Amino acid sequence: MLIKEYIELLNNWQIVHHSVNITYDNTTQRKVCYPPPAWQKLTFELSCFKPFMNSIIQLTGKPSNILAIDIDGLNNPINQLLNKQVY
16 A cells, blocks of 8 residues: 555554654664654644655544554563453
């Protein structure tokens, strides 16, 4: 899927989104993203796509009518507890 088509889908479904830059911190060996101020309070009307930035964040939850569960991988202590309770 081309980025243009993806942005059209976000707009058609009114999914809150915003362009950001993601970099890599060699000291911490982690990706770094600086979202816009108060990004968790963005509304669809404030969504924007800036082609010169390298990533898009999408807001889940009530603003976009999307339920998302972020499990942070199987090594996460909470996920290990959940995995033990399920199996």
